[in-house]
Amino acid sequence: MIKTTVLFFVLFIISIPVFSQQAVIKGTVIDTSEKRNLSNTVIALLRPADSVLVSFTRSNKDGQFALQKLSPGKFIVMVTRPAYADYFDKVEVTAGANVDLGSIRMTLKSQLLAEVVVQHKLGAIRIKGDTTEYIADSFKVAPGSTVEDLLKKLPGIQVDKDGKITAQGEKVQKVLVDGEEFFSDDPTIATRGLTADALDKVQTYDKKSDQATFTGIDDGQKTKTLNLQLKEDRKKGYFGKLEAGSDGNKYWNNNLMFNAFKGKRKFSAFGIMSNTGKTGLDFKEGMNYGGSNSMEMGSDDGGGVNISWNGDDDEFGGGSYWGEGLPKGWSAGLHYSNKWNADKIHLNSGYQYNKLNTEARGNTFSQYILGDSILYTNEYGNSFNSRERNKVNGLYEIKIDSFSSLKITAAASRGNSYSQNNFHQESLNSRGDTLSIIDRESTADANNKNMNSSLLWRQKFRKQGRTLSLAAGQNYTENAAKGIYFSDNNYYKNRLLDSSKILDQQKLNESITSQINARIAYTEPLNKRSLLEFTYGIDNNHRQSRITTLEKASPLGKYEDRIDSLSNDYSFNVFNQSGGIKYRYAKPKKFTLSFGMNISNAAYSRKDLKGDSSIAYSFTNFYPQANFNWTMGSSGNLRFNYNGSTQAPSIDQIQPIRDITDQLNIRVGNPELKQAFRHQFQLSYDSWKFLSERSIYANINFTATQHDFSTLNTMDLSTGRKTSQPVNVDGNYTGYGWFYYGKKITKWGLRAGLNGQFNINHNTNYIDALRNVNNSYSFGAGPSLSYYKEKKFSFWMEGTFNRNVSKTSLRSDLVTRYWTQDYNVDVGVFLPWKFEIGTSCNINFRQKTSVFDKNNNVIKWNARIDRKLFKNDVARIRLSANDILNQNIGFNRNINDNFISERTYDTMKRYFMLSIIWNFSKNGKEMGW
Secondary structure: OHHHHHHHHHHHHHHHHHOOOOEEEEEEEEEOOOOOEOOOOEEEEEOOOOOOEEEEEEOOOOOEEEEEEEOOEEEEEEEEOOOEOOEEEEEEEOOOOEEEEEEEEEOEHHHHHHHHHHHHHHOOEEEEOOEEEEEHHHOOOOOOOEHHHHHOOOOOEEEOOOOOEEEOOEEOOEEEEOOEEOOOOOHHHHHHHOEHHHEEEEEEEEEEOHHHHHHOOOOOOEEEEEEEEEOHHHHOEEEEEEEEEEOOOOOEEEEEEEEEEEOOEEEEEEEEEEOOOOOOOOOOHHHHOOOOOEEEEEEEOOOOEEEEEEOOOOOOOOOOOOOOOEEEEEEEEEEEEEEEOOOOEEEEEEEEEEEEEEEEEEEEEEEEEOOOOEEEEEEEEEEEEEEEEEEEEEEEEEEOOOOEEEEEEEEEEEEEEEEEEEEEEEEEOOOOOEEEEEEEEEEEEEEEEEEEEEEEEEEEOOOOOOEEEEEEEEEEEEEEEEEEEEEEEEEEEOOEEEEEEEEEEEEEEEEEEEEEEEEEEEEEEOOOOEEEEEEEEEEEEEEEEEEEEEEEOOOOOOEEEEOHHHOEEEEEEEEEEEEEEEEEEEEOOOEEEEEEEEEEEEEEEEEEOOOOEEEEEEEEEEEEEEEEEEEOOOOEEEEEEEEEEEEOOOHHHHOOOEEOOOOOEEEEOOOOOOOEEEEEEEEEEEEEEOOOOEEEEEEEEEEEEEOEEEEEEEEEOOOOEEEEEEEEEOOEEEEEEEEEEEEEEOOOOEEEEEEEEEEEEEEEEEEOOEEEEEEEEEEEEEEEEEEEEOOOEEEEEEEEEEEEEEEEHHHOOOEEEEEEEEEEEEEEEEEOOOEEEEEEEEEEEEOOOOOOOOOOOEEEEEEEEEEEEOHHHOEEEEEEEEOOOOOOOEEEEEEEOOEEEEEEEOOOOOEEEEEEEEEEEEEOOOOOO
């Protein structure tokens, strides 16, 4: 009684100064499971600085409550009731405000605990706004599995054979570890080097730009990001993985990953030596080595968009390992990061070395659909490519004070490559008559340099929402290649040799790209829920390309005579100024809305340095932007995004020079190209129901392009030669969508899912001056099932059925249609005496067509047997078999504008390997023997 009297006395004293205020906080308390209002529930208002009680009340018989006569300020609302989990929320009150918290949902503690246990067994997913979070331990994988093995079992995430990750239908562009860059641009180091048991959570989200995160205004610049959050016990001491394997003859696979932590300090090192495809090279590595000449877009038979690049940075080919050929890779790196002074200073740095040698053989068969005829091309070839790169990168960030910060990034790389290629090409008409036979050889030495840096200064002011920021950056890339090109060209008429021509040339290619940009942004709050952002930016992009083609003065002489028609010295400069305004409105826990407009002027300057001529022109553009995010209660989010953007033609596209490297596919630049304007729309929805563990993800993307880059193709039916030139077209659009529905089946202990996808592609090009409209689309769906019995059995399966269709307006009577099927199964069994056996199978069925009538079905069956070693099973010896049936073939079928092609190539087939794998750690989990 005394305690109660004292409590009421304290409340009375506290309430005296605020009797004159009229601010009110109200709401209704309900039960989440029974959907009934909860009476007699305590609602307390606390001061956030020291948790001192400011006011309290109880809900009435209808579950309603009201905290009245409150002073302005920020508070914590605490709702508590016996047998229920406590509820906390933050609230800000202004003078005279009437704050309605709506329905406050309370959950029984017993129910909450039961849900945690159920989720731990079957796989827990949490959706927090834009972030999807997977609880790593709740998705069971075999001991010693990598992060990549875990990702393959997470609903909504796919990983292909090259390590490319797709999350909720979008390609993942960045992989972080504990929110930080980990070995810079190589996500496979983290996904294939770290073990699954080191993770606490896997998070996927659209990472906003630094500027958008700072101001709270969405600028439309997002990066699909996957964050690997480590367990706390792995952040103390060290942990890592050592693997050594060999078949005793041809194949070997050795890799080491080491991670050491002490407080905020992180140090990591890795090394890889392998010829089994585990190269440790980023899936974007090809783009890191340089640019490309042009791009064509189509769809592949897996239901995805296919982008083909015409030309390479050194003109003679090359590229990284994409599963084609037999690779030998060496890769190593160091990573160091630390934070000091209460996390006000942050350093993140790294070094990487990569070397990849690839020997490959392949065959490509293509069908060109023309207005009144069809051409066929067969190509057989082999190649050897070697690439090497050294790269360093660093990030330094300092919080100057509570209002300002500075972030600096820098990276530099240097690489070289060597390639040697041999090709045999034949072209035939629709009757099967040979039109040409071409044998060509090429060798090339190339090197490249790259330096880039950025600076971001941010300043907040005392008025909440008022900010000022300045961003600046530079990028410099230099490429140089020197090579020999030899081609023996034979042309036929009426099945008889009509003419022959030998090409023997040396090519010298040099290119430089230099870019400097800066942007300033200011935000001004209008009220507590809305603000305006004003921006101004400049961007200067200078590109220069020099191509020199030489031939011999005599058959035994040196390459000294310049061929002017195949040589050029060209520069292309774009200076862009832009200014914009954006409005943002946010209603907490309900929705956010932003829209705005940028206006820019792009001044273009082209110079033919060899011909001493130049031309200048400019464009004024309007860039609309809009974003909407609707939080649908506690279990769903609906997001819409629109963004307008321009794309300037590349210097290779506009440079007026002929590329005759491939005599059957000659390319010519077009100096009259205009810039393209893209309208990009995205709509996504995700939902997660806590009790039933039902999850839904859906994503639709659509892009329409004005003045898009396409091609004007001129066909020589007597030789089978195609000459292509980039041109601008209107009406092109692409779209793709993806969905996933998953639910647990409690009765059988299964998790079941259904996924589906579609692609549409509408492209226009020209064939011999005739406008040709190409429509291709694909759609498919398939089930997934998973089951796990603790320390006894695991099963995972997914399947996909895809339908592919391609049409071209020049030949509406010729329509390409075919089915593909893809199945993946993984089974693991835990046996006595620390033995485990596992098997996986990838089955690909591809329907034959009238053009591609060969059987290219593949069943790739792998198996393994493990024996765990030492205390705590920290090591194991493994005998594995790859492609037991020896059926694996490299295969790719593409639908692209008015032609389709099918390619087969060498890849790794059957082999057996004995490996020792040791997962070591100390402090977090004691190392045992």
